[in-house]
Amino acid sequence: MCGIIGYIGHQEAFPIIIKGLKRLEYRGYDSAGVSIGRHDELNIIKTKGKVDNLEDISNKKNTSGKIGIGHTRWATHGEPNKKNAHPHCSGNGEFAIIHNGIIENYDSIKKALTIKGHEFKSETDTEVLIHLIEEIKTQENVTLFESVRLALNEIVGAYAIIVMQKGSNEEFIAAKNGSPLVIGIGNGEYFIASDATPIVEYTRNVVYLEDGEIAKVNKSLELEIKTITNVSKTPYIHELELSLDAIEKGGYPHFMLKEINEQPKSVLNTLRGRIDPETKEIKLGGIFDYEQKIINASRIIIIACGTSWHAGLIGEYLFEDLTRIPVEVEYASEFRYRNPILRESDIVLAISQSGETADTLAALKLAKSKGVTVLGICNVVGSSIPRLTDAGIYTHAGPEIGVASTKAFTTQVSVLALISLLIAYKKGEINQITYRELIREIELIPEKISKVLKSSSKIAKIAKRFSSSSNFLYLGRSYNFPVALEGALKLKEISYIHAEGYPAAEMKHGPIALIDENMPIVVIATQRTNYEKIISNIQEVKSRGGKIIAIVTMGDTSVKEIADYCIEIPDSAEQFSPILANIPLQLLSYQIAVLRGCNVDQPRNLAKSVTVE
Numbered sequence: 001m002c003g004i005i006g007y008i009g010h011q012e013a014f015p016i017i018i019k020g021l022k023r024l025e026y027r028g029y030d031s032a033g034v035s036i037g038r039h040d041e042l043n044i045i046k047t048k049g050k051v052d053n054l055e056d057i058s059n060k061k062n063t064s065g066k067i068g069i070g071h072t073r074w075a076t077h078g079e080p081n082k083k084n085a086h087p088h089c090s091g092n093g094e095f096a097i098i099h100n101g102i103i104e105n106y107d108s109i110k111k112a113l114t115i116k117g118h119e120f121k122s123e124t125d126t127e128v129l130i131h132l133i134e135e136i137k138t139q140e141n142v143t144l145f146e147s148v149r150l151a152l153n154e155i156v157g158a159y160a161i162i163v164m165q166k167g168s169n170e171e172f173i174a175a176k177n178g179s180p181l182v183i184g185i186g187n188g189e190y191f192i193a194s195d196a197t198p199i200v201e202y203t204r205n206v207v208y209l210e211d212g213e214i215a216k217v218n219k220s221l222e223l224e225i226k227t228i229t230n231v232s233k234t235p236y237i238h239e240l241e242l243s244l245d246a247i248e249k250g251g252y253p254h255f256m257l258k259e260i261n262e263q264p265k266s267v268l269n270t271l272r273g274r275i276d277p278e279t280k281e282i283k284l285g286g287i288f289d290y291e292q293k294i295i296n297a298s299r300i301i302i303i304a305c306g307t308s309w310h311a312g313l314i315g316e317y318l319f320e321d322l323t324r325i326p327v328e329v330e331y332a333s334e335f336r337y338r339n340p341i342l343r344e345s346d347i348v349l350a351i352s353q354s355g356e357t358a359d360t361l362a363a364l365k366l367a368k369s370k371g372v373t374v375l376g377i378c379n380v381v382g383s384s385i386p387r388l389t390d391a392g393i394y395t396h397a398g399p400e401i402g403v404a405s406t407k408a409f410t411t412q413v414s415v416l417a418l419i420s421l422l423i424a425y426k427k428g429e430i431n432q433i434t435y436r437e438l439i440r441e442i443e444l445i446p447e448k449i450s451k452v453l454k455s456s457s458k459i460a461k462i463a464k465r466f467s468s469s470s471n472f473l474y475l476g477r478s479y480n481f482p483v484a485l486e487g488a489l490k491l492k493e494i495s496y497i498h499a500e501g502y503p504a505a506e507m508k509h510g511p512i513a514l515i516d517e518n519m520p521i522v523v524i525a526t527q528r529t530n531y532e533k534i535i536s537n538i539q540e541v542k543s544r545g546g547k548i549i550a551i552v553t554m555g556d557t558s559v560k561e562i563a564d565y566c567i568e569i570p571d572s573a574e575q576f577s578p579i580l581a582n583i584p585l586q587l588l589s590y591q592i593a594v595l596r597g598c599n600v601d602q603p604r605n606l607a608k609s610v611t612v613e
Ligand code: G6P
Pocket: 305, 306, 307, 308, 351, 352, 353, 354, 355, 356, 357, 360, 403, 404, 405, 606, 607, 608, 609, 610
């Protein structure tokens, strides 16, 4: 993972880099470092821990300079400590590099370089790359640009890199393959970063580097881009739509809480322009040309990771229930390595908040290489996944910065609901009355989310009661089973409490053995169908002493009689109730994590955008 940033221009580089690193910290936060160019020196400062630590230790140092690079790390090779923090330097101290990704063949290169006399100070793959660049530069006597280009031809793996040279304070070199990199073009200045959030307050003009491209970024010259195979490319300048407000906390103590509370608006933004206000028809411009292909698909294969995979599971229920098209939901990491059977009549649908998850991206590439139509549901505009897919739909949730995904999930499910409704109707699987009725229901979801958010203080009391529990079980049936999985994931991610999500009826085949009077069990009991069956499951838990926290529909009486605690959500069509039912679970995890003193926005060992496999 890791976040990288570079600045070159007429302003002081250090403050821009530190501010940018703080915005990129969701990508990793176990160590951080900068290299600032000044006169004929590279001033390198690095430390274990967060960007705040880096800022603190830098206070006592001279950080002036108009060119610099910075890095916030999520360790892959080598433990998180000062030695392994980036930037890394060449053996002669002439060059510094920051890197996001993994150099897979670093070991063989390291051995070859060691024979030639190179000595390494860290355990990282990145240091090997900068030594290789140095070696080529010395042997071939070529420019830095050419040395980096030649070195990258020897590399197997993923990278977004920026390389700077001592004394060369006008220029640095950037390149990308598999990890994201955006170049912001200002007035006599350039900003480079892993995403656009550090750039947006300075310029709206950006170039997204493509895989296998390398750029010469010289503050007095136009941007020069080539492929690493030495073919010149014309930079295509995009205009950023991101707003600065969207990437700040806006008075909330944590991004996660802000993002939970934003959901009425984010789901509204997802639906906006996609339901014709007059005809009440769904219009999905992003997949319009592929509608027939989806209708005729023999199978839809959803690929995703983490929370997006849970959204995919709800997609399976939605598609199969409404469109009658068979669906498989695959972990991208498994799919890509198991020689999957793909047919031309299949549709592969990738779901990803960031659009950069390495496994999802690789699975998508695999599907594409087999000639299958690939579609995407993504939040980050211009990210790698939407650029790779044949067509797709953006969720328009706005930037999600808290590492634990919240509004991305509810907006992904909203998009899945829109697609399945549209296809079901066009395929003739639901009639116009049902179609209209379900559209009316989905339009009410944002308002109903606002109502659910009002239970926050009630949830806070439940959180207080169970904040010191060491295990949680989450149960749900049908559409609510993925909600149980997502609820459990959210709790373990941010509070470090062990939690498992299970299909309610499956509980008796194992997890029931865990239940005693200390075990809180969250049951999502909102469905209209199989209501009695979930009540029986609750009884099974209750009779073993488990403490039941139930999510129920407003007006419910039967579950309320048995459960220890109930959180009510408004009634809605069963297909959309997972969106509502998920919200109290987000709040419960959040409140528990805060009570336990956890770092909610940056949980240990996690990162938001997982650009390594
Ligand atoms: C990481 C994040 C999760 C996210 C998953 C998939 O593990 O911490 O919150 O669900 O990656 O990310 P994506 O951007 O592809 O949805």
